[in-house]
């Protein structure tokens with residue numbers, strides 16, 4: 001993407017102490033592929049979270065979620081009332097403008113309460129697509145690779161070379177274990193594979209850009225669907241398919257690590273690099289270039305629901321955005337349900353890349369290493385999302401060639 005060196009026009013850099021670059025606060029360069037650099041604050045001192053940043057319990061639907069910490073980070077952003085970023089990929093852009101100094105996040109960043117959408121079936125649908133399956137969480141297969149920062153011990157303690165540490169099973173071994181259990185549960189054979197680990201099986205169909213799109217508000221017949229939905233007791237046939245989670249997840253499998261924010265806050269110091277970007281994930285083992293790292297999963301929602309959720313976010317003043325627009329009426333929202341991938345922060349010089357794959361007729365998103373990643377490195381990818389309204393979201397990735405914000409200009413698309 002055409003991220004211009006330095007801050008984007010209009011992005012005031014003087015208004016705030018530039019913690020992103022230079023100086024002791026600079027972050028170690030991030031790995032990735034597209035953009036530029038390291039997560040900011042990597043070297044900065046860990047900052048304790050405040051109680052106010054704790055996350056409220058999730059609503060019933062999301063109850064079993066893994067999204068704790070998401071909103072709680074102390075991140076510095078501009079304009080506290082900036083709009084929530086829109087789901088990736090499509091979009092357009094917002095004038096930057098807001099020159100106000102980045103403000104730390106507080107209570108307002110709490111985890112949003114799942115919107116009382118007309119899609120009460122959303123959660124249930126989640127279970128639907130996966131069919132019967134083991135209770136094994138997909139995350140298990142990913143455990144050796146990544147983990148949400150707050151739960152991660154210092155990289156050195158996880159060093160696989162440490163003789164005191166028993167070697168962790170490989171991701172392939174864990175995947176095999178998962179597949180065995182799933183097969184034993186009676187799940188169809190095709191659902192007992194982790195596509196991204198199957199050599200040659202899945203088909204990569206493209207790379208995905210995260211964008212802050214709100215486009216369907218303007219160009220889609222969402223209203224029609226809404227009316228349809230109201231008439232049919234909240235169930236619009238056409239949208240039903242988008243309320244499911246990608247296979248092979250079953251509700252149980254997706255119901256991972258329902259860790260509460262309070263637990264994370266209890267004596268846990270967030271890693272330094274989250275000082276400005278919020279919670280993050282880091283590698284717990286060395287990852288080779290092109291290796292599969294994790295799948296981006298979440299609730300699959302349509303554009304209308306996405307818009308409703310974004311509006312809710314704006315009203316709540318939430319600043320963390322977890323949606324990824326795959327295509328029209330197909331947005332994967334990890335706000336209320338997701339795995340560690342939801343904690344991957346943006347970097348203008350990322351070490352991972354989000355790719356779109358076609359697996360057994362279904363579109364799935366996989367995060368792959370775009371370069372070799374060392375143990376302890378923050379895992380990032382280039383969001384490159386576009387925002388339709390509100391001030392630009394300032395980027396604190398710390399990359400030397402950071403573009404200053406997480407939006408992408410139309411020209412660079």
Ligand SMILES: C[S@@+](CC[C@H](N)C(=O)[O-])C[C@H]1O[C@@H](n2cnc3c(N)ncnc32)[C@H](O)[C@@H]1O
Nearest residue numbers: 070277278279319320321343345346395396397
């Ligand atoms: C998918 S979430 C990543 C996890 C998030 N840090 C958290 O605490 O839950 C995306 C959000 O993280 C924050 N973020 C990620 N990368 C950032 C960066 N480079 N600079 C500033 N904020 C960032 C933004 O609030 C963004 O909406």
